[in-house]
Amino acid sequence: MRVTTRKSLRDLRRSRAQVVAVAVTILLGVMIFVATAGAFENLTASYHHTYERLALPTYIATGGDVAAVASAADDAGAAATGTRAQYDPPMLIAGTKLLGRVVGMPAGDQPELGAIDVTEGSYLSAGATDEAVVETHAASTFGLAPGDTLQVYAADGWHEVTVVGVAVSAEYIWPARSRQDAVSDPHSFAVLYLPEDTVNAWFGPDNQALVAMPDRLTASSDNAVTRAMDDAGATAIQAWEDMPSQATLNEDLDGFDEMSKAFPALFLTAAGVASYVMLSRRILMERPIIATLMAGGARRGRVLRMYLLQGLMIGTLGGVVGVLLGALANGAVTSAYTSALGVPDTIVENYPWMIASGVVFGVLVGLLGALFPALAASRTEPAAAMHAAAPLRPPGPWSRLVARLRWMPVPARMALRDIGRSPRRTIATMLGAVLSMVLVLASVGIMTTMVHALETQYDVIDNQDASVAVSGGTDAAALEAVDGVDAVEATVVGQVTARADGTGYATVLRGFRTDTEMHTFLLEDGTTTTLPASGILAGVGLADVLDVEVGDQLTLVTEAGDTTVTLEGLLAEPMGTYLYAAEDVARGALPDGTVASYDVLFADGVDRDTMREDITALDGVVAYEDSKALLTTVQQYLGLFWAFIGVMIALGGVLALAVMYVTLAVNVVERTGELATLRAAGVPVRKVAGTISTENVVATALGLPFGLVAGTIAAAGFLSTFSSDLFTFELWWSWWVPWLAAAGVLVASALSRIPAARAVRRVDVARVVRERAV
Amino acid sequence: MTSTAVTTDRSVRLTGVTKTFGEGDAAVHALRGIDLEIASGELVVVLGPSGSGKTTMCNIIGGIESATAGGVTIAGEDISDRRPAQLAGFRRDHVGFIFQFFNLIPTLTARENVEIILALTGKSDGRSVDELLEAVGLADRADSFPAQLSGGQQQRVAVARALATDPDILLADEPTGALDLPTGRQILGLLQQLNREGRTVVIVTHNSSVARIAHRVVTVVDGAIESAEVNPAPADAADVTW
């Protein structure tokens, strides 16, 4: 082994604790990177595998003559095409009425496009008429298994079907009726696969054209195939990425992707700074030795390399161990995720580029952290060897200023002055505080914002307790007569495509009385407005999707034809991007339906299950959605996020402690003489450690304002990556959240008293005193 | 100083003290059986060549190093069996150290270097900081930082700091080692004066001229006491030269 290598190894062993702290931060950064970037790749691969296996169509077109649309796509170069019937009829499942969905499938054989994976029971048998395969989410919500029966409502009344199987579908990995219903009461939606002849007989002809491109998962909004479909009369063409399930999952994946880059970056930055501080200190201490080497003719390049080698060793250690742990965590993260979401295929792979870049990141951080100290070392003047110890520097203006603060206890004055004594150390500590604040605030901010958004949506905006769909027999008066019902309003709900300048957006139009009690129209500035007598209000998401602003004209396209309306206002609604209009405006734009909708308000303190039973028992009530059940469901789902936040806060703590530990250890080394003198004078270890941790706490406090700003920006940035037409999140937290985060980081820094005491106790007073004598 | 009551025990007693660093082949026997008694109010100079064990002895007396074997009783307290970590209280109550290189905290003014000891040890029953600085003749430079003081002035601050806890025994390890003759002489004068006020003073040095101010001169060679001679006529520090 070369002598420089041996020296480096020995040096690293001597400052084991600091090396470990730096290596652990690098390790964490690399590990999180490998685990999350790998999981991101794996999740994408898992989804795509399912999409390919179950032949997810590239496009689903509606409107026009779907057979003509499909054959136009075929002629224009599609790889496969088909048509199917899909309707959303009322259903009665296990005593619950809801608006479900039926999809026609060829009996006996899976379709060429849009196949399903039967996980329990069997597929529809050839020639069957009243068999059904239930989508897995509905099966578990309602406890359905093969052999159970349920009712489906068609124009001619209720029909009974028998469940023969339970299946997973690529279109419902995340079960949602439409993009607007990404989060909904699970009891309000169910997908049934019925024989196609049955669907055609009960509900109507095929109304969807399914198209697969040669390269299935490559969709573009403008190509020969989509143009041909357009020309053949399709009114809406949805690419696979925009399908409700895919869009929701992509939102989620995008956020995941952001974090898989941002969090490792935080750790690696911290690790770089920590290793910089540590090596700078070592080189400062070794200046006389380096100078002696230089005086003896050592080459600058060699000295540079000797110190770079130490950074390289730490970086390699952290990188390699981080990659190993990350590769293990990758599989666990991927599987946890796919099983939590019920993704049928789980692909776990450790990609070579991921392993390689993990190691490279570790090594780079180690090298970069060592670069400046090593350069400084290689520039040491041989003359520096002649001065045994660096001469005392005269006090700066800051020290002189603090010296005048006589009212302040001396230990506090000392801490204040030490802040300016080693700017490098102070800045490193501040940076540790900033990074921890970013980690904590970003995670907490995402959480509190989501909770706030939900509360805004379900407590402030949506006032109704339930939405009821009625098909004759029951009217508003009958609903109002139910015990516990306070108010009933007729509403209008229907699917529309809003078009402006050639772009279209498929969403839901909701009509209310202009003096409605059921919905609060919240504007972006926090004030509320009322429905205009003509024209529409829309969620702010629409402004981005269609590039429109208040006052612009929009065309609402439905089967009933086109209606031109003016956009009268944009609403700040966290969930979905809906259109709202006065009842008669909405009714005019939508096709005549057979089902009437009502929103219902309950009296205080009613039992919601009883209300569901009583209202669905009414003659003609075909669907019922408990609006507040959504909040409960969502809050359960957010449990996952809490776990994530917990992990991030813990990591933020580790990060803060690791950086502080290094700066503190360096602090002790730098001031060994002073500390030994204080201890020789009989100052207890506890008090000596206190002076060091006070300095740490002060430097941390200095970093907090920057941390608050950076954390707020980071949190807002993360949220904007989650925001789209599906969710609109604006950073929100209670006033005390940043203060609590700051207090937490301060407490963490005050805990530095513990390692400080250990370090101080380890200072061998007698030896320091002897080394200082000659 | 009025607190210098005759009843205070300020003596030092070492019996059969040995100190071995390391083990086996690498063992260094720094002290090989030291028997030494220093009376309350005595001024002892420990002489000896470099590496003879002077500092080790001084550190054991001051409780920053523990003896491998033997009895150590300082100011009436038997500290033989206490580990260094447990000795902070003992040092705070009984000893003051003065080092060759002063070891002042560079970010603190002269006054603050003394104040910090009071603040951190919680001792405030002694003299005020101003009185202490006055006593070492530095009242006018109280607000200067170490970098603005000469070596002799810095060593005076170190003496004032050692006095802050009102120690019974002052231990000075090569106090003049980093100073020129006139300055070194002033520091010796200061130590002599503090001894005359009643404190026991032990000065460790390899400079035999310093021995002239001692009541007794102990010579250490290779970890053992070679001689301990009473100086019949201790000189005044001002008359010492080297």
Ligand SMILES: Nc1ncnc2c1ncn2[C@@H]1O[C@H](COP(=O)(O)OP(=O)(O)O)[C@@H](O)[C@H]1O
């Ligand atoms: N921590 C230590 N480890 C090993 N040997 C030591 C240590 N401290 C001192 N020594 C050795 O003990 C002997 C006495 O040292 P010291 O008391 O400092 O001598 P002096 O002060 O007389 O110059 C020397 O040989 C020295 O090398």
Ligand SMILES: [Mg+2]
């Ligand atoms: Mg010595």
